[in-house]
Structures are given as C-alpha cells and as structure tokens.
Amino acid sequence: MANVTEGQLNSLISVCEAAAFGRGTETVLDESYRKALKLDLSQFSIPLDLASTPILHRIQQDLVDTDTTLRRHIRTEPYKLNIYDKGAFFKPHKDTPRAENMFGSLVIVFPTPHKGGELILTEKDQSWTFDAAQALSNSTPTEPELAFVAFYSDVTHEVRPVTSGARITLTFNLYFEDSTPESDLPAIPRVTDQSLTMKTAMTELLAEPRIVDGSVNTLCFGLSHSYPVKRDKEPGYDVQELSRYLKGSDALLFRVCKDLKLAPSLEVFHRGEEEFGYLGRDLLQPPYGEIESGLDELLEEGGMQKLDPSEMLWVTKSSGPGMKADYVAYGNEASLESVYGEICIVVHLEDD
Structure with missing residues (x-):
C-alpha cells in the first residue's frame, strides 16, 4: 500500500461495494x-502477521490487562x-458484537x-x-509505516469526511480466548495500584454503619461498559455467563469482590x-401471555427477587438500560410495552 499508484487504487475501488451498516x-x-x-474477507488476502508486530502486545496491555490481576489471552x-475516498464518512455508531466474547x-x-478521515x-x-x-x-515508500487504533466495541465512534486521497483500513474483531483457563496462566503478584x-x-x-448493622444487605454496582446478550435461550439466559467477558474497570471490580470473599454475581x-426493584439472573423471555396486574406481577412470575430500596445501595451508577424485553399489558385493549433492565x-x- 505504501507504493500504490493511482491506477492500482482505482482498480481496487472498482471491485469494491458500497458499505452497509x-x-x-x-x-x-x-x-x-x-x-x-468495502471488501469482504472472502474477496482479499493480505499477508499481515499481527503476531510479528507490537500491536497485540499494546492491545493486551492497554485494553485487556488494564490491571495485572486481569490476565486473559x-x-x-x-x-x-x-476504503474511504474523497467525501466518504461514517456518522456516530457502535460496532455490532459478533459473539459474547468479542470485546x-x-x-x-x-x-x-489522504487528508481528513479522523476517527472520533x-x-x-x-x-x-x-x-x-x-x-x-513520516511514512515513505522505502520505510513504510502503519497506524492503528483499538477500542472497546461499545465505544461510540465516527469517521469524519475524507477531504482528499483515500483512507484504506483493515478491521479485526477482538475476542477473549475461551480456551485458556486462568490456572494455565503464569502466577503474578495480586497487589497492584489499581x-x-x-x-x-x-x-x-463495608465498614459503613448501615452495612455493619444490616440495614443495607444488597450492594449494586452499575457496569461501565455495555455487553452483548444472547436472547435465544429458554426459559431465559443466565447473565452470570458474561462474567468471563467483563472489560476494564468492570472486570477489576468483579475480581476485587471475589478477592474479598464477597461472592459477586x-x-x-x-x-x-412503584418504589421497589427486582433482581434476577435470567433475562425475561417473550411471550409472557396476558399479564392482568402489570409489571410487578410479570417480574415476580419471572422469578425476580423483590427488593426494598431501603435495603439496597447503588454504589456506582449504571450507564443505562442493558436490554429490554417486551410484554403484553392486559387492559381495556392489548398494547405492546417494554420493560427495561x-x-x-x-x-x-x-x-456471606
């Protein structure tokens, strides 16, 4: 690509398709x-061996091992x-996760x-x-360079318009490797600054009086990141499975709670x-039938634990609803409403 001619670039553009989203x-x-x-993977081949570059090490260090107690392959x-040629752009969006372990x-x-095409x-x-x-x-035909950026899939990003030339990119999806249990990783010290x-x-x-005297018996921590959730299991999907794929500060918080023997879930x-909240491990799955008495009955019949707000403490705020499930509210006419969780x-x- 460092020595690509205008004719070669035009030939490449001629076999591309418009990129959907x-x-x-x-x-x-x-x-x-x-x-x-865009060109799909089946339409091109680039002999780029990421393992021979420092790129994977940087990703491991900056996105995965944000604290040395968090080690996953x-x-x-x-x-x-x-290809973003002159006038091309992509407005703000988030990447669609291809699997639960894609991070x-x-x-x-x-x-x-090229000029323009900044990634925000x-x-x-x-x-x-x-x-x-x-x-x-500073890249030259004799000493070519690559630029790269890696980010969590739930980060909003956009490509600003290209004003001249052509911005050509190769995108990789990043996954946590399921096949490497923690016991197979080398031992390291547990104590780090973070x-x-x-x-x-x-x-x-935990030393606060309302926790010591038992007034508060449930601690809730809103997650800093969003996660893909499968909705195709019956009767529901146990969100505890996502604990293997937590990112950044979420993963560190979960680890610290485990180290303190707090049994996080x-x-x-x-x-x-009304003022009550409900906790559960399953995502509610449609269809729910006709729920005459509304949302509270739906949640209780779905096996959710009803909580008095005076007995629970939100330690960190959540970033917003993680998913929504539909249910039929039965009244003078049927209507489709949403319950957010x-x-x-x-x-x-x-x-404990």
Missing part, C-alpha cells in the same frame, strides 16, 4: 449516514477492508496519502481524535411500577 435488527445502505466502500479475526475492534490504517471516539463526556493521516506523515485502591475503597464501604435489575454486579451481604 446495522440499524436495529436490519442491515441498511444509506449514504446520508455512511458513505464508504486474546485472539484476532480479520473482518473487512474499507473490541482493531483498525489498521495503511499509508495511502466518544465515551460518556470524553472524546478522543485519532488522526491517521497525521500519524503516517486493585489496592479499589480494595481499600471497598473495605471502607451478575444480575439484571428491573425497576418495578440493566446488568449490574451484585453483592448479597446476607449470604
């Missing part, structure tokens, strides 16, 4: 939202080659001359700009019709 459960082609070209899977995306940018990453109230054109400004800080904060929390929190880390102190 996901909108809800549909794949759509809408150039007012995304204007780009990863694997990469090539996904698509995209992020790796985008490699080739050293083809946004999480909560913060944003970061990755300007590949600037990063590759884990020690979190353990200290947790110990101080992942559960779904549903807000009831969020996945959180839960510690039941009364069980």
